[in-house]
Amino acid sequence: MKKLSNAHTHTTYCDGANxxxxxxxxxxxxGFGALGFSGHSFCPADGFGMDAAALLAYQREVAALKREYAGKMPIFCGLELDSMTPMPAPGEFDYLIGSVHNVTAPSGEVWPVDMSIEVTAEAIKAFGGDPYAYTAAYFAAVDEMLATRRVDIVGHFDLVCKFNVGGRFFDEAAPAYRKAAAPVLERHADKFIFEINTGAMCRSGMKRPYPDYWLWDILKAHGTPVIIGTDSHAAGTLDFQLAAMREKAVQFGLRMVDIRDICG
Ligand SMILES: [Zn+2]
Ligand SMILES: [Zn+2]
Known part of the structure; x- marks a missing residue:
């Protein structure tokens, strides 16, 4: 089996610790076989992510690391492109992870889905207190992103569940939830690489990766290429559950790729 690698990696240029x-x-x-960096793009709606100066410094430092590790470990300069960020110029990055981090409420207010339990509760109130209207808006945003943007990897497909551990806000088995999520994955499963992301298992007490296992059936049925990513924000968690999740995905029958298959 190939050496491990990770393509979803954050640093001090955005919200990482290292x-x-x-x-x-x-x-x-x-002993990684490759490493891809994926700093957060600047999102004008919430001011989060790398601004122009940070982005330039990030690209320069990753370019220097590419040279330093040449012949030892390939390094790739990617971007976690928020759906509300304008598309970068073609070829500016080695690869793009497309991610939705916010939902727009009927009032037009933008709410992050991955901030905290308290913010999630407030965001659902902005949807008239209907958690399924909130989750439907999230998956509609994912659908729109994938219908309109050419990204390489779809990041954390069901991030909207981040603070729903134990079904705190909604029932992830409810038809109202599943009928919003599944068709979006069905529609785009033949067009993108989907990430299996262990980040919330590491940081938020989730017991499963993004996307949840029931959605793996769709990935398997379509023969969708999947990539395991740790969404790591610190050096100590760079390989969190990486080998175990890869093994699980292989056993499940998913079609695995890694960053070397994408960037060559
Ligand atoms: Zn993200
Ligand atoms: Zn990330």
Whole structure:
């Protein structure tokens, strides 16, 4: 089996705890076969992510690391492109992870889906207190992103569940929830690589990755390529559940790819 690698990696240029150099050193020490960086794009709606100066410095530092690790471990410069960020110029990044982090309420207010339990409760209130209207708006945003943008990898498909551990806000088995999620995955399963993301298992107490296992049936049926990503924000979690989740996905019969298959 191929050496491990990770394509969903954050650094101090956005909300990570370690520099790109520290993340690369950690990856090399773990015996990774490759490492992809995916700093957050700047999202005008919430001011989150790398601004123009940070983005330039990020690209320069990753380019320097590419040279430093040449012949030892391929390094790729990607971007986690928020759905509310304008598309970057073609070829500016080695790859793009397309991610929805916000929903727009009927009032026009933009609410993050991955901030906290309290913010999630407030966001659902902005949908008249109907959690299924809230989750439907999230999956509609994912649908629109994938219908209109050419990204390489779809990030954390069901991020809207981040603070729903234990069914706190909605029932993830309810038809109202599943009928909003499943058709979006069905519609785009033949067009993109989907990420299996262990980030919330590491940081938010979730017991399953994004997307949830019931959605894996759709990925399997379509023969959709999947990539395991840790969405790591610190050197110590770069390989969190990476090997175990890859094994699980292989056993399940999913079609695995990694960053080297995407970037060559
Ligand atoms: Zn994200
Ligand atoms: Zn991320």
């Amino acid at each position: 520099t790109p150099a520290e993340m690369a050193a950690a990856a090399y020490a773990l």
